[in-house]
Amino acid sequence: MKKEIDTQKDKSTEEKIKKAAEKIFLERGFSASRTRDIADEAGINLALLNYYFRSKKNLYNIIMMEKLDVFFNIIIEELKDNAVDLNQKMSELINKYTDLLIKEPRLPLFIMSEIQQNPDFFTKRMNIKMKVREALGNKPIIYSKSQEDDLQLLLSLLGVTIFPFIIRHSIQGLFNMTTDQYNELLYKRREMIPKLMNELYNQLNADK
Amino acid sequence: MKKEIDTQKDKSTEEKIKKAAEKIFLERGFSASRTRDIADEAGINLALLNYYFRSKKNLYNIIMMEKLDVFFNIIIEELKDNAVDLNQKMSELINKYTDLLIKEPRLPLFIMSEIQQNPDFFTKRMNIKMKVREALGNKPIIYSKSQEDDLQLLLSLLGVTIFPFIIRHSIQGLFNMTTDQYNELLYKRREMIPKLMNELYNQLNADK
DNA sequence: GTCTATAGCGAGATAGAC
DNA sequence: GTCTATCTCGCTATAGAC
Numbered sequence: 277m278k279k280e281i282d283t284q285k286d287k288s289t290e291e292k293i294k295k296a297a298e299k300i301f302l303e304r305g306f307s308a309s310r311t312r313d314i315a316d317e318a319g320i321n322l323a324l325l326n327y328y329f330r331s332k333k334n335l336y337n338i339i340m341m342e343k344l345d346v347f348f349n350i351i352i353e354e355l356k357d358n359a360v361d362l363n364q365k366m367s368e369l370i371n372k373y374t375d376l377l378i379k380e381p382r383l384p385l386f387i388m389s390e391i392q393q394n395p396d397f398f399t400k401r402m403n404i405k406m407k408v409r410e411a412l413g414n415k416p417i418i419y420s421k422s423q424e425d426d427l428q429l430l431l432s433l434l435g436v437t438i439f440p441f442i443i444r445h446s447i448q449g450l451f452n453m454t455t456d457q458y459n460e461l462l463y464k465r466r467e468m469i470p471k472l473m474n475e476l477y478n479q480l481n482a483d484k
Numbered sequence: 485m486k487k488e489i490d491t492q493k494d495k496s497t498e499e500k501i502k503k504a505a506e507k508i509f510l511e512r513g514f515s516a517s518r519t520r521d522i523a524d525e526a527g528i529n530l531a532l533l534n535y536y537f538r539s540k541k542n543l544y545n546i547i548m549m550e551k552l553d554v555f556f557n558i559i560i561e562e563l564k565d566n567a568v569d570l571n572q573k574m575s576e577l578i579n580k581y582t583d584l585l586i587k588e589p590r591l592p593l594f595i596m597s598e599i600q601q602n603p604d605f606f607t608k609r610m611n612i613k614m615k616v617r618e619a620l621g622n623k624p625i626i627y628s629k630s631q632e633d634d635l636q637l638l639l640s641l642l643g644v645t646i647f648p649f650i651i652r653h654s655i656q657g658l659f660n661m662t663t664d665q666y667n668e669l670l671y672k673r674r675e676m677i678p679k680l681m682n683e684l685y686n687q688l689n690a691d692k
Numbered sequence: 693g694t695c696t697a698t699a700g701c702g703a704g705a706t707a708g709a710c
Numbered sequence: 711g712t713c714t715a716t717c718t719c720g721c722t723a724t725a726g727a728c
Contacts (some may be wrong), residue, residue, distance in 0.1 A: 283630060284518035289711080289712090293717065299617070303601070304601065305513065305515065305516075305597070306516070306668070307512075307513065307516035308513075308514070308515035308601075309705090310702090310703070311703075311704060311705085312703075312704090320712080320713095321712065321713055321714085322704085322705090322713095323705085323706080323707095323712075323714085324711075324712060324713085325704095325705095326555065326704080326705060327711075327712080328703095328711095331647075331704080332703095332704065333707090348654075364570060372549065373649070382600065385593065385596055385597055385600055386575075387654075388593055388650050388651060388654070389593055389597055391556035391653045391654050391657070392590065392593055392653055395653040395656075395657065397657070399657060403497075404658070405657065406657055408658050408659075424669065427655070427659070427669065428669065428672070428673065428676065430577070431644075431647070431648045431651070431655070431669075431673075431679070432644045432677075434647060434651065435643035435644040435645075435646070435647030435648060436501065436639075436640045436643040436644055437643075438647060439642060439643030439647040439650075440639045440643060442596050442647075442650070443596060443639070443642065445557075445599045445600055445603040446595075446596070446599050446606070447635070447639070448603075448617050449599070449603065449605070449606035449607060449613065450556075450606060450612070451616075451635065452614055456700080461632065461635065461636065461639075464636070465639075468636065468684075468687075468688075469698075470686055472640070472680070472683065472684050475680065475683045475684075475687075476676075476680045476683075479676075479679055479680065480676075480682075481691070487696065497693080497694090518720090518721070518722090519721095519722060519723085520721075520722090521719075527697095527727080528693065528694080529695055529696085530722085530723090531694075531695065531696085531723085531724080531725095532693075533722095533723095534722080534723055534724075535693075535694080536693095538723095540721095540723090541724065641704085643716075
């Protein structure tokens with residue numbers, strides 16, 4: 277009953293199921309998703325889903341792992357390479373997240389919801405945590421004054437960059453905006469945010 | 485089978501169920517919540533839940549409406565009263581959200597998830613939209629240059645204020661921080677953010 | 693109003709033919 | 711590998727006694 281890995285032609289069906297699961301899970305979350313709907317979306321039969329992935333939960337975990345990687349690797353890339361100019365790093369991070377979230381608008385809520393409901397996720401099964409430590413040069417992460425400022429900067433940067441995607445529907449609804457209008461707003465933020473964050477950086481250093 | 489409104493002693497049980505539902509729904513969302521768990525949490529029998537609230541969905545809607553009100557009324561208060569100083573308004577908004585979200589950390593994800601899955605929510609059943617129009621002085625909301633800047637400012641402010649609460653578990657997990665350490669960080673942001681946002685405001689006006 | 697017992701159904705998973 | 715049919719269980723909702 278276990279899946280054979282090295283046959284070469286079954287990849288197409290497996291991939292169809294994964295793509296369908298990605299769509300459904302991201303739209304509705306785990307509990308509200310129905311395996312029948314995933315099968316329909318994939319254009320295959322429900323039994324095949326269990327044939328390839330054994331269970332709904334297992335399929336979900338696979339999708340979740342991939343999405344966590346996509347989402348957090350952007351931050352990890354940001355954290356390493358201390359040589360690079362701070363402004364350049366921030367611009368890169370903003371551009372990467374903007375591009376990603378225009379394509380996959382539901383990603384942040386999907387990931388944040390999962391982690392909120394399962395806060396031990398990193399501790400138990402993630403290699404992402406290891407990657408972060410690695411990116412920080414294997415120094416033990418101590419809550420020192422300087423690192424605190426770094427973290428405040430990172431939180432602000434992520435907030436101004438990602439949150440507008442999270443609250444998108446509320447704002448569009450409240451202010452009667454079309455998706456195109458809102459996207460225009462989001463793209464303009466790419467220029468705006470680095471200047472803003474640079475100011476924050478100076479401000480934090482001036483406080484000392 | 486309908487609930488009698490004007491009896492005076494039944495309020496206790498009804499309130500117990502509502503409080504329990506609030507807890508469970510906010511923790512798990514609608515689909516992952518079990519009415520049995522809500523009943524257990526309330527210390528009453530499952531049948532009573534349906535006696536008082538008819539259905540799970542109805543109970544959920546009641547909780548959701550209240551939470552939407554709590555969450556968005558802070559923004560609405562911010563939008564009206566144009567006479568008040570901008571810095572003061574921003575500080576108030578930051579303090580209100582920080583106080584609220586320290587008490588109810590799961591509120592933003594709960595609301596954002598619901599609206600993402602049901603974007604027509606405002607259009608169909610909300611009086612919040614009306615309140616926003618009212619707060620803006622009954623002017624039709626047109627996507628003009630000046631209002632665009634206002635909106636960028638609002639999005640940034642909400643982002644730096646609320647997002648750190650949303651990403652809390654990820655950051656605590658990644659950086660091995662305790663809840664107390666993270667809360668300390670959050671409180672410090674109350675001072676930091678108004679200065680930052682003021683800079684953004686100047687920046688936007690200088691661009692013209 | 694509050695309880696026990698249960699109806700009824702929706703959904704995940706599997707058996708087994710092809 | 712892929713399908714149809716079905717098993718089984720968990721969950722919402724209700725019937726009915728007290």
